[in-house]
Amino acid sequence: MKTFKPKSWMLPQPVLIIGTYNEDGTPNAMNAAWGGQWDAKEIVISMGAHATTQNLNRCGEFTVAFATVDTMIASDFVGIVSAKNTPDKMQKTGWTAVKSDSVNAPIFTDFPMTLSCRIKEKIDESAEGYYIVAEIIDIAADEKYLCTDGNPDVEKMQLITYNPIQHTYIALGKTVGNAFSDGKKLK
Numbered sequence: 780m781k782t783f784k785p786k787s788w789m790l791p792q793p794v795l796i797i798g799t800y801n802e803d804g805t806p807n808a809m810n811a812a813w814g815g816q817w818d819a820k821e822i823v824i825s826m827g828a829h830a831t832t833q834n835l836n837r838c839g840e841f842t843v844a845f846a847t848v849d850t851m852i853a854s855d856f857v858g859i860v861s862a863k864n865t866p867d868k869m870q871k872t873g874w875t876a877v878k879s880d881s882v883n884a885p886i887f888t889d890f891p892m893t894l895s896c897r898i899k900e901k902i903d904e905s906a907e908g909y910y911i912v913a914e915i916i917d918i919a920a921d922e923k924y925l926c927t928d929g930n931p932d933v934e935k936m937q938l939i940t941y942n943p944i945q946h947t948y949i950a951l952g953k954t955v956g957n958a959f960s961d962g963k964k965l966k
């Protein structure tokens with residue numbers, strides 16, 4: 780085994796698209812890989828000091844969409860360009876924004892599934908940012924990604940994961956097993 784110094788190599792990492800409203804009411808989006816489920820109905824996100832952070836300081840509501848193969852280029856773009864100095868940032872993505880029914884934040888309809896969230900707690904707040912713990916208020920899924928049981932079908936979504944070692948995006952593949960079930964074969 781080769782040993783490496785500590786790095787942000789937790790695998791696999793998501794490609795989260797955080798949607799907020801700017802001060803003038805226009806939508807903004809940023810890319811975040813450092814986030815995940817915190818509790819049954821709560822998520823956590825490590826937030827730096829961005830235009831999104833300023834938006835969240837005004838209104839603690841936001842959306843989280845999951846980037847896909849089709850949205851990959853624009854999802855990377857919103858992670859390397861800031862609304863602080865690029866006023867037409869969102870026009871360049873070509874995404875369509877509608878207001879979430881449950882929170883004051885935009886849903887980008889180009890994504891299969893979006894969480895509407897409200898900040899519950901900010902941890903270690905400083906000029907560099909903070910860790911958000913947020914409640915999931917509801918989840919919107921495009922009907923064309925639903926399976927026969929009515930739930931969103933993850934396999935249909937063509938989600939991507941961020942690879943923090945080679946700095947690439949990798950498409951998620953096919954279902955290979957059943958959780959809480961296949962392991963029973965070894966019981």
Ligand SMILES: Cc1cc2nc3c(=O)[nH]c(=O)nc-3n(C[C@H](O)[C@H](O)[C@H](O)COP(=O)(O)O)c2cc1C
Binds near residue numbers: 827857
């Ligand atoms: C792959 C990738 C992952 C990123 N992950 C995070 C993250 O977890 N937290 C964070 O604060 N910024 C993250 N960023 C940086 C922000 O997305 C970036 O600074 C963005 O331009 C902020 O936009 P805004 O200033 O318009 O809000 C990431 C960027 C990329 C490309």
